Every structure is written in structure tokens, then in C-alpha cells.
Amino acid sequence: MNIGDVSSRSGLPAKTIRYYEDIGLIKPHRSANGYRCFAETDLHKLAFLGRARALGFTIEDCRTLMALYEDESRASADVKQLALEHLAKIEEKIADLQAMHDTLSELVKCCAGDSRPDCPILKDLSGES
Amino acid sequence: MNIGDVSSRSGLPAKTIRYYEDIGLIKPHRSANGYRCFAETDLHKLAFLGRARALGFTIEDCRTLMALYEDESRASADVKQLALEHLAKIEEKIADLQAMHDTLSELVKCCAGDSRPDCPILKDLSGES
DNA sequence: TCTTGACCTTCCCCTAACTGGAGCCCTCAT
DNA sequence: ATGAGGGCTCCAGTTAGGGGAAGGTCAAGA
Numbered sequence: 597m598n599i600g601d602v603s604s605r606s607g608l609p610a611k612t613i614r615y616y617e618d619i620g621l622i623k624p625h626r627s628a629n630g631y632r633c634f635a636e637t638d639l640h641k642l643a644f645l646g647r648a649r650a651l652g653f654t655i656e657d658c659r660t661l662m663a664l665y666e667d668e669s670r671a672s673a674d675v676k677q678l679a680l681e682h683l684a685k686i687e688e689k690i691a692d693l694q695a696m697h698d699t700l701s702e703l704v705k706c707c708a709g710d711s712r713p714d715c716p717i718l719k720d721l722s723g724e725s
Numbered sequence: 726m727n728i729g730d731v732s733s734r735s736g737l738p739a740k741t742i743r744y745y746e747d748i749g750l751i752k753p754h755r756s757a758n759g760y761r762c763f764a765e766t767d768l769h770k771l772a773f774l775g776r777a778r779a780l781g782f783t784i785e786d787c788r789t790l791m792a793l794y795e796d797e798s799r800a801s802a803d804v805k806q807l808a809l810e811h812l813a814k815i816e817e818k819i820a821d822l823q824a825m826h827d828t829l830s831e832l833v834k835c836c837a838g839d840s841r842p843d844c845p846i847l848k849d850l851s852g853e854s
Numbered sequence: 855t856c857t858t859g860a861c862c863t864t865c866c867c868c869t870a871a872c873t874g875g876a877g878c879c880c881t882c883a884t
Numbered sequence: 885a886t887g888a889g890g891g892c893t894c895c896a897g898t899t900a901g902g903g904g905a906a907g908g909t910c911a912a913g914a
Contacts (some may be wrong), residue, residue, distance in 0.1 A: 600861065610862090613773045615901055629909060631862055639849070647850045649912070665847045675846050676838035683829055690822045696781045697815045700808060709805035717804050720796045721776045722769070729890065739891090744872060758880060760891055784871065 597634040613642060621645060621659060637721040653682055735771040742771060750774060750788060784809055815822040 603610045616622050617632070622641050624632040644665065648658045660678060664670045706716040719725075732739045745751050746760060746761070751770050753761040770791065777787045793799045834843040849853075 598862075599729070602836075608853055609902085611902060612900080614863095619900095624754075629862080630864095631909080640827070643852055644850050648809045649900090650825075650839060651829055651850075661850065663846070664844075668842060670842045670844070671784055672842060672844035672846075673840065675844045676773045676833060676836045679829060679833050679836070683826065683833060686822050686826045686829070690819055690826065693815050693819045693822070696779075697812065697819065700780055700812055700815070704805060704808045704812060707801055707805045707808070709802045711800045711802065713797060713799045713801060714799070715793075715799070715801035715804045717808055718790070718799075721773050721790065722774070722781075722794060723772055727891075738873085740873060741871085742894090748871095758879085758891085823866090 597639065599634070600633050602634045602639055602642060605639055606646055608642055608646050616642070616645060619655065621655070621662065651682075652686060657682060726765070728761050730784070731763045731768055731771060734768055735775055737771055737775050745771070745774060748784065750784070750791065780811075781815060786811060 597605075597612055599610045602608075602693065603613060606613070608616075613622070614632075617624060622638050622645075624634045624638050627633045644662065645658050646698065648661055649655075650669070657678060661675070664678075666676050703717045703720055726734075727740045730743055732742060733744070735747075742751070743761075746753060751767050753763045753767050755833075756762045763771075773791065773794065774787050778784075781788065786807060790804070793807075794806050803841055832846045832849055837843070
């Protein structure tokens, strides 16, 4: 398979696939003409990476997950721990965003949003509380 | 004031303050020795920027917000619109993160997390559903 | 056979919002 | 005079790729 085929079958842009090769996540063979030559296992790995990235895992997490996936003697506890740590980061981000959301929506609610200059949002940002 | 004073009074790292000058958000004067020389208004602007950034506004949003703040004839509607657009982006991010969270926590729940290799998280990532 | 268009290659720069560090200068106290 | 603790500029790196240039390859049609 050429990169275009793998791209459409995995849903990942060709750029991303080349990047993943660059950083050593996959190692496709090369044809005589220099084109990358992907096997089914490469496609499978790329799909794995795509799903892990969609769950928000970092590239380094993906590297670890792939290694665990390929290690037949892994302990599921290791996978679970990685997932739990990631989950904690997600929860932290949600909490941060939620706090911003709450503050900002409160300010927005207090802003008339008309043609007059008086604005509680700017007032808050400027420190006049 | 030197940059260290402004840094401790605004809570922003000196590096960040230099960066904000670089991109034109503030324009402190210079002393004869080449040191940045901050006025109270600069400090006030930096505090404004710090609060806006803490609410998740991008630097470009901050630039616009500062311009609105300094424009005595602004319409509060313009501020409110910017805030509402930002709020929408925040909500989108929260929804994305929440979806990741739900999927991942479901997988985690199904994973024994022991010394055996069998792992529903890896199984899901590998596409065996 | 030639050409055209689609595909592939590498290479380099760009993103946001800083952070870290090197190498150097300035000032003040000892 | 010297050492500590500022300050200065400039360069590189961070995440996870995206955009685009310059050029090689391949298959189909005229």
C-alpha cells in the first residue's frame, strides 16, 4: 500500500503518517522507487494510534500504549494506570475550563451588550471589582 | 519600576512581560541603562492581560479587549460578542473532553488492572470491538 | 512516444504562548 | 575589587502536526 491508501483507510492525513514515521512510531518499508510501502500491520498500528489520539493521549502515551500492546506479557495494571493518569488530566482540564466558563458566563450575563460603553466584563478585567 | 517589581506585583513572569512587549501589547519606557522602566499604567495593563489570559482568552483576543478597554466610545455589545464567542469555544472544548472522559472511564472500569495481559482498553484501541 | 495529472518524496517554515539557557552588562554592598 | 543579584538580547525548544515549494514517479490517453 502507498501512503494515500493507508491515509484513506486509516483516516489519518498523509502528513501525520509521515510524521509518525519520523518520530519512530511506525517503520514502513520502502519500495524500489523510494515510496513508503505499508503492510497491513502498519495500517493496524496507525488505526490504533488514531484511536488513542482521539481519546486525547499524548504521542508519548501512544508510544507507551503501543509498546504495551505489542508486549504479550504486559500487565493490564500498567495500561490501566496510564489511562487513569490521563483521565485525571482530562478531569483537571475540564475543571479549569468549567471555572473559566462559570466566571465568564456570569460576567456576560451582567453585560448589557448595547451601544453604551459601560461594561462589567471590562470592569472585571481591569480589576475594579 | 524594573521588570522584577512589575513581575512580582502583576504575578506574571518576567519572561512573559518581555514577550508581551515583543508582540506589542505593552510599551514600557527605557532607562538610560537600557532597563525597561514601567509606569503604573503598564502594571495595570499587565494585570488586565493576566486576568484575561486566566479566563482563557487568546493573546489576539486580549489585544482586542485592551483596545476596547482603552476606547472610551466602545459599545459593550462588542465586548459581549467577543466573550460569547470565547464562551462557545470553551463549551466546545468541555464537550470534547467530556466525551473522551466518558469513553475512557468506561474502558477503565472494564479493565481488571491486575498482572494479567488481558486488557479491554488495548482491545478497544486495537479495533476489536 | 509524449504528455498530463495524480501521486509520491524531502525540506523548510509556521502555528500559541511562552520557557529555558547562554553570554553578557549593570549596580550595589562588602 | 569582587561577588551576588538583578537586567539585557538572542537562540532553541515545546505539541502535533499543517502548508507549500521543488522535484521524482507512474499510469492512462492522444
